[in-house]
Amino acid sequence: MEHYKITIGEKIIDTIFGLQKIIIDDKEFHFTTTEIENELIDIHLGNSLHQAYCLIKNNSIDVEVWVDNQFIRIKIEDDRAILLNRFQTNSANTQGEISINAPMPGLVKKIEISQDEIVKQGQGLVILEAMKMENEIKSPQDGRIKEIRIENNTTVEKDQTLIIIEAI
Amino acid sequence: MIKRSINKILISNRGEIAVRIIKSCSEMGIKTVAVYSDIDKHAVHVRLASESYCIGSAPARESYLNQDKIIEIAKSSGCDAIHPGYGFLSENPSFAKKVEENNIIFIGPSAEAMKLMGDKTSARTFAKKIGVPIVPGTTDPIDNITDAQRIAEEISYPVLIKAAGGGGGKGMRIINKANDLEAGLRASKSEALSAFSDGRVYIEKYIENPRHIEVQILADAYGNVVHFGERECSIQRRHQKIIEESPSTYIDEKIRADLTQAAVSLVKEAGYTNAGTVEFIFDQNKKFYFLEMNTRLQVEHPITEMRVGYDLVKEQIEIAKGNRLDFSQKDIKFEGHAIECRIYAEDPYNSFFPSTGKIINLRIPSGLGIRDDRGIEEKSEVSPYYDPLISKLISFGKTREEARNRMSVALKQYRLIGLKNNINFCAWIINQPKFISGEYDTGFIDKYFSVNELDKPSEEIITVAIIAALTKLQKNNHNLVEVSENKSCSNWKNKKIDSFN
Numbered sequence: 001m002e003h004y005k006i007t008i009g010e011k012i013i014d015t016i017f018g019l020q021k022i023i024i025d026d027k028e029f030h031f032t033t034t035e036i037e038n039e040l041i042d043i044h045l046g047n048s049l050h051q052a053y054c055l056i057k058n059n060s061i062d063v064e065v066w067v068d069n070q071f072i073r074i075k076i077e078d079d080r081a082i083l084l085n086r087f088q089t090n091s092a093n094t095q096g097e098i099s100i101n102a103p104m105p106g107l108v109k110k111i112e113i114s115q116d117e118i119v120k121q122g123q124g125l126v127i128l129e130a131m132k133m134e135n136e137i138k139s140p141q142d143g144r145i146k147e148i149r150i151e152n153n154t155t156v157e158k159d160q161t162l163i164i165i166e167a168i
Numbered sequence: 169m170i171k172r173s174i175n176k177i178l179i180s181n182r183g184e185i186a187v188r189i190i191k192s193c194s195e196m197g198i199k200t201v202a203v204y205s206d207i208d209k210h211a212v213h214v215r216l217a218s219e220s221y222c223i224g225s226a227p228a229r230e231s232y233l234n235q236d237k238i239i240e241i242a243k244s245s246g247c248d249a250i251h252p253g254y255g256f257l258s259e260n261p262s263f264a265k266k267v268e269e270n271n272i273i274f275i276g277p278s279a280e281a282m283k284l285m286g287d288k289t290s291a292r293t294f295a296k297k298i299g300v301p302i303v304p305g306t307t308d309p310i311d312n313i314t315d316a317q318r319i320a321e322e323i324s325y326p327v328l329i330k331a332a333g334g335g336g337g338k339g340m341r342i343i344n345k346a347n348d349l350e351a352g353l354r355a356s357k358s359e360a361l362s363a364f365s366d367g368r369v370y371i372e373k374y375i376e377n378p379r380h381i382e383v384q385i386l387a388d389a390y391g392n393v394v395h396f397g398e399r400e401c402s403i404q405r406r407h408q409k410i411i412e413e414s415p416s417t418y419i420d421e422k423i424r425a426d427l428t429q430a431a432v433s434l435v436k437e438a439g440y441t442n443a444g445t446v447e448f449i450f451d452q453n454k455k456f457y458f459l460e461m462n463t464r465l466q467v468e469h470p471i472t473e474m475r476v477g478y479d480l481v482k483e484q485i486e487i488a489k490g491n492r493l494d495f496s497q498k499d500i501k502f503e504g505h506a507i508e509c510r511i512y513a514e515d516p517y518n519s520f521f522p523s524t525g526k527i528i529n530l531r532i533p534s535g536l537g538i539r540d541d542r543g544i545e546e547k548s549e550v551s552p553y554y555d556p557l558i559s560k561l562i563s564f565g566k567t568r569e570e571a572r573n574r575m576s577v578a579l580k581q582y583r584l585i586g587l588k589n590n591i592n593f594c595a596w597i598i599n600q601p602k603f604i605s606g607e608y609d610t611g612f613i614d615k616y617f618s619v620n621e622l623d624k625p626s627e628e629i630i631t632v633a634i635i636a637a638l639t640k641l642q643k644n645n646h647n648l649v650e651v652s653e654n655k656s657c658s659n660w661k662n663k664k665i666d667s668f669n
Binding site: 004006008013015017022024029031033038039040041043045046048050051052053054055056063065066067068069070071072074076103104105106109129130131133134135158 | 362546555585625
């Protein structure tokens with residue numbers, strides 16, 4: 001049995017995971033899994049049958065999960081990752097940086113900020129055109145624009161870094 | 169009118185509407201030619217057509233909007249006609265003209281009628297002339313900020329900037345105050361240009377929280393015009409329709425008669441032929457205004473078909489052949505109630521951002537009173553290049569409540585894994601008290617929706633999600649070595665995912 005810290009939204013769930021058994025916040029559940037085609041997994045939990053599909057994102061701890069009709073984003077950290085993150089957070093102190101990545105491939109229509117500009121959480125950064133609609137990407141936090149890695153009227157790939165914001 | 173035969177049709181479109189058109193053609197014994205961009209080479213419409221030709225790269229400008237290439241393929245493959253579907257070249261009069269000049273039948277109105285009624289500004293002028301009420305605003309396009317400011321002051325804020333060259337909410341902006349006008353005008357023009365290759369926009373008074381109700385029309389070349397009743401399209405987000413129903417709960421028989429009469433006379437006076445939709449908005453006093461005409465088949469046409477039992481694509485082809493409508497208004501019987509939900513590849517949990525990717529698992533609901541029109545299948549890739557509409561789920565019932573319940577169950581049973589989508593959002597809407605009672609307007613989503621309204625996953629679903637994620641992670645051997653436990657307790661052992669391999 002291994003211990004994991006699971007984060008869903010703002011909720012942190014303490015999990016111990018083993019073969020056909022999972023303990024979530026001290027509650028124990030038994031399950032069986034069956035792999036069917038296309039990497040779909042059938043999961044029997046209690047008396048219900050569910051179907052799930054997972055996409056492991058870039059750094060292998062963010063997982064996108066579809067269960068039946070629902071979609072859930074899960075962050076998984078094992079004991080080692082928890083230690084590592086704690087170390088990084090401590091050493092980074094307040095010098096945190098976040099990179100703003102393209103949520104989808106598209107065309108950069110307008111860059112709404114400039115180098116070194118101070119931005120507020122929720123402020124528009126870039127207008128990205130995809131599927132014929134213009135979508136505004138907003139800043140997730142207050143900060144200073146440290147780096148702009150894109151130009152107007154160029155196409156970007158999904159997950160490509162567009163802008164780096166430095167916490168202030 | 170000379171009768172012309174149609175034995176082979178090129179469909180200059182993709183996705184669900186191309187599939188829909190191929191279906192009617194096949195029933196009529198007409199051969200079909202699909203065109204596709206290289207990214208669509210495995211698309212469903214390509215599989216279903218009798219023949220298919222690649223016409224360019226993924227951006228629409230280089231493929232589905234490439235007029236010369238499309239006409240060239242229609243000629244070389246021996247097509248008598250082109251069906252444009254909706255979007256792309258469907259409302260482009262110069263394309264319609266070019267098609268006819270090449271002795272190919274354009275399945276739709278004449279280029280002249282399309283120009284008159286499809287152009288929002290000239291249609292407004294025309295409607296005004298024959299006495300159909302229009303929303304206050306300009307009847308000419310606006311190209312500079314000074315004129316825009318003057319007109320906006322005249323009709324008073326809020327105003328709406330709209331694309332003259334097309335619909336679907338593209339290029340549309342609500343402007344609440346003078347300060348926002350210039351930026352709105354810029355955004356609107358650029359969006360209109362990229363969507364319709366036409367950056368002209370105009371301004372009209374924004375009627376707050378109207379109802380959006382439209383009338384389906386069919387007209388042949390002999391002056392016969394019939395209507396197929398109305399469709400209520402007030403459930404919209406960012407001016408894009410999400411749910412439509414027919415009939416509307418908002419109007420009574422008297423208003424319905426006035427509304428359909430206004431639509432019929434507009435079409436008759438304009439000398440318009442083939443299928444078309446006259447859109448109206450209703451203010452809160454149930455007074456209606458002509459909004460625009462869509463000179464093509466519409467996305468939501470199936471709800472009309474479900475009620476009247478006519479195949480609109482077949483009728484379009486018969487009219488294009490030069491045949492008379494073989495029925496009159498009194499032959500059209502309206503039955504029951506129909507609802508359509510548009511399934512979009514967009515994420516309601518994340519500001520409705522478009523989502524792209526591969527469909528891993530697809531289970532389409534079916535049964536009495538359920539229809540699903542789609543251009544996707546399992547393993548289809550949804551790309552960022554085209555409209556995010558991936559499927560249209562339609563329900564029909566003897567009563568509105570029966571249709572609504574059928575839709576509710578069908579949405580629950582709809583399974584679309586691998587691509588974020590708005591199915592839960594549609595389910596939320598049709599189970600809202602104000603939707604159930606039919607008391608809604610175009611402000612419905614802004615007024616009632618927030619992401620917190622959506623069903624939160626239950627504890628059971630979360631548990632399953634965690635099990636799935638950890639199983640997958642361990643299977644991928646991400647350095648997460650497990651401690652051994654008793655492994656021999658399952659009959660499913662052979663197929664079971666083993667955490668230790």
